[in-house]
Amino acid sequence: MTLALLxxxxxxxxxxxGSVLQAAATSRASGPAALRHPLYLAGLGCDLVAWLASLVALRHLPLFAVQALLAGSLVVTAVLGRVFLDARLRRRDVAAIGVVTVALVAVAASAGEQAAHRPPSPFTAAVLGGLALxxxxxxALxxxxxxxxxxxxxxxxxxGAALSARVVRVPAAGTPATRVVVDLLTDPLLWVIPVFGLLGLLAYARSLERGAVGPATAVMWTVxxxxxxxxxxxxxxxxxxxGWAGVAVAAVLPAVAGCAVLALGPADAPHPATGPAHGVGLS
Known part of the structure; x- marks a missing residue:
């Protein structure tokens, strides 16, 4: 469990x-040139490492704990943005950073060991239906x-990407390598993870085109x-x-609220620009 928390x-x-590095790149270049900037590529590298780490966490920690902790990346973005990008922090942002930090510590402390629990038989069909929706x-939008x-x-x-990663079949230790490969490649939930991630990327990018980054990020993270x-x-x-159920509920709510405050920060503050980098969807 300690490894999963780490x-x-x-x-x-x-x-x-990764968000700060990408923001720094877009301040130095624009259009396609920004996507080739070394800082932007470094940011994508951070996203990849973070995504792989989130997969490890999802195998051993409850979803509520992992997702709440990952939402805390907005705190990291705000602090690093203030240091490296001279982004302005309001008093409410500083207060929100404190609230989110304390709340996430409580969320992590309340997480129990993940039980070996098979999802209901219609779960895979429901996930595929959710992908179609x-x-x-x-x-349509x-x-x-x-x-x-x-x-x-x-x-x-x-x-959907996080849920799929949580229940994808992982063969037991000692299973022959060929069997491991077959089991993984024949599990539809493995294949829907990148598809969910791509849909999330497209939807979030379009959301940013249609409105302000703060509200879009706050809504996305809440969901x-x-x-x-x-x-x-x-x-x-x-x-x-x-005995920690009340603590978990009481901690998740202010954590989400604090992240929303940070996401709705000043226009000159950096914000995450790629959705999956903030979930399990190949950010």
């Missing part, structure tokens, strides 16, 4: 640092949809924390330490 923290720091919603609606789709897509948390506890056996 992995989640690596994901948090990686996503936050996300795709249809994106197609892409031409003229509102930013908030697109952000909801992005959050739902990244939630991305709440949906996996509810499904994880209700259907996947995600556990809370005995």
């Amino acid at each position: 992995a989640a923290l690596v994901g948090t720091v990686g996503y936050g640092a 996300c795709a249809l919603a994106l197609l 892409y031409p003229r949809g509102r930013s908030a609606a697109l952000a909801v789709v992005a959050g739902a897509a990244f939630s 991305e924390v709440v949906v996996p948390a509810v499904v994880g506890v209700a259907l996947l056996g995600d556990g809370v330490r005995p």
Whole structure:
């Protein structure tokens, strides 16, 4: 469990640092040139490391804990942005950083060991249905949809990626290598992870085109924390330490609220620019 917590923290720091590096790159170049800038590529590298770390965390920690901790990347972004990009922090942002930090410590402390729990038999079909709904919603909203609606789709897509990563079959230790490969490649939930991630990327990018980055990020993160948390506890056996249920609920809510305050910060503050980098969807 300690390793899983460390992995989640690596994901948090990686996503936050990646956002700042990408913001620094876009301040030095524009258009396609920004995507080739060394700082932008370094930011993508941070995102990749963070995403891999989040996969490790999801195998051993409840979804509510992992997603809340990853949402804390907004704190890392705000602090590093202030140091390296001279981004302005309001008093409420400083207060939000303190609240989120304390809340995330409580969330991590309340997380119980993840129980070996097989999802209900219709779970895979439900995930595939959710993938289809996300795709249809994106197609319908892409031409003229509102930013908030697109952000909801992005959050739902990244939630689908997190849920799929949580339950994808991992063969037991000692299983022959050929059997491991066959089991993984024949699990549809493995293949939907990058598809969910791509849908989330497209929806979030379009949401940013249609509205301000702060509200879009706040909506996306709220969905991305709440949906996996509810499904994880209700259907996947995600556990809370005995006697800590009230602490977990009381901590997740201010954590999400604090992240929303940071996401709605000043226009000159850096914000995450790529959705999956903040969930499990190949950010």
